[in-house]
Amino acid sequence: MALCPVVGKLLHKRVVLASASPRRREILSNAGVRFEVVPSRFKEKLNKASFSAPYAYAVETAKQKALDVASRMHQKDLRAPDVVIGADTIVTVGGLILEKPVDKQDAYRMLSSLSGKEHSVFTGVAIVHCYSRDGQLDTDISEFYEETKVKFSELSEELLWEYIHSGEPMDKAGGYGIQALGGMLVEYIHGDFLNVVGFPLNHFCKKLAELYYPPKPEDVQRVKHDSIPTVDTFENPSDVEGGGSEPAQRNPGSGEGEGWGPCAPGAGGSLVEAEGDPRARGTKEAAKCNRTAETLPPFPADLLELIEGFKASKALFTACKLKVFDLLRDVAPQKAVDIAGNVDASLYKTERLLDFCTAVGILEKTEQGYSNTELANLYLVSDSEDSLHSFIMRNNDHTWNLFTHLEFAIQEGTSQPRRALGKEAEDLFQDSHPQSKETQLQFMRAMHGLTRLTAHQVATAFNLSWFTSACDLGGCTGALACKLAQEYPHLQVTVLDLPNVMEHASCFQPHGPEAAQISFVSGDFFRDSLPRADLYILSRILHDLPDDRVHDLLSRVSGSSKPGGSLLLVEAVLDDEQAARVSLMQSLNTLVQTQGRQRSRGEYRRLLQQHGFCDVQVARVGDTLDVFLGTRAAP
């Protein structure tokens, strides 16, 4: 692929992204760049009035961010990284520069100034090449900016405040995120979308191409001004000889706006070299080494992520197990030494774990110490409303062991609870296998967090307002029942689950007005008669069951349904191309854990029809779930 060689020029270098922005990190890593993240401590408070244009402010801030990181790393390690990338995104409207809002009122001020108008988003980028000369840091700085025009619709007061209360505006220039909810405010954009999100990738690649493949004078005519040169464009013997792998050094005589000097003639080809200059020699040697990079196959970034992905999961599990996010929810920021003391762990190793968490965007690091990101506060703190902590711990304590036996599951065609956990598959959902209260609660909390993620979308996938009674079979903690009750104030919802689940259900019962609409009933949907209801719900139940038990259960539900009553079925299906990866991963999960299997949308539709539910409608929820609604025909 044409872009790979350009990005490939960075692969053998120590590249640092001087930014705490999770968006920049994602854009660069999606492009296959390998880098470390060291957030800049440069305070964004340059005097805006002293700049001739807003973009100059963004470019200078980007440069200062990168230089701050380069010099700190050089001081700390006595060795700077090879390349430091800094960026700064601003929004401009009516001559004003908008950065990140300081509070909700500020976000309101910004967003109302953008309402109904076109504005510009500028991202300034600095690519700083670092060299160490006699222990001193020396740099070559290349900088550029990109402008994207964005037009907002007229925004009502109500919409503005709803958006502000979502929390999304707070860490974003101009107070919005075009890549998420903020996308709904946008009427049109002209220019690079990623530039708005914080990093103009296309311009960055062009800049790299300019730096690493400076055109020879005779090539200038051949290179389209706005294209990213591919290796082919420059692949000729003299280019290979000339290296072209290190950035061309700036011609000392050339001024700032002149760009990068043309290639020096002679053996070196594209590099301007001073005889006896050790930096130039090093550069030439490096150029020789990197020459082969052009002929290498594309770097397997996705493959490496797959190979090493389990390490990232385990690091997250460990930070959760140590309750790092709970600690930082209570007191933040905290230094590594205090966190290590609190969790009773080695300082050096705790620091490595915290830095990893920072690099993947779940912690933030400043001079004062580490703090939770918004994401961590929402999902990783153990007792937050939407916590996924127990789901993570369940993966750590339970699913992890099962997955280490995946090869047996595949070879033998059976699930592996016995080998991994000393239990039979059906025991996992039965009373017959006593679990400790803690294990049971962990399972229930895990299901609770997971169900809450999509409960609202499931509850509203169809208009259910004409039902008066519903029964959620295997409804566990009542997380879905609660959303249904909130959404449909006239609906009475019964949650049916096994006695060992119901024993602990009181820990999850809602406290709001919807509590009066929900009742919990203990029972086994395979043995006991089902509570009467005009809507039955089977949410994420059938995939855990083998075919004979699916038929058994569906015929019991069908037998209890009155004509005109309905069944709402929620499952991750196998055959949707967009969700293929996630669904396929879930199907591995099912085959290693249970005797069930993931089924296709067509199979579920047929199952419903076979059991007397007709007029089956299907809605997609999130990335993975299908919601089916079938109506019981008269027998």
Ligand SMILES: Cc1cn([C@H]2C[C@H](O)[C@@H](COP(=O)(O)OP(=O)(O)OP(=O)(O)O)O2)c(=O)[nH]c1=O
């Ligand atoms: C306009 C807009 C901005 N943004 C983000 C990109 C940037 O992260 C942020 C602008 O703030 P910046 O100061 O550019 O960056 P930052 O503070 O997030 O990170 P750092 O200074 O460490 O590099 O706003 C979006 O994510 N979406 C948008 O639509």
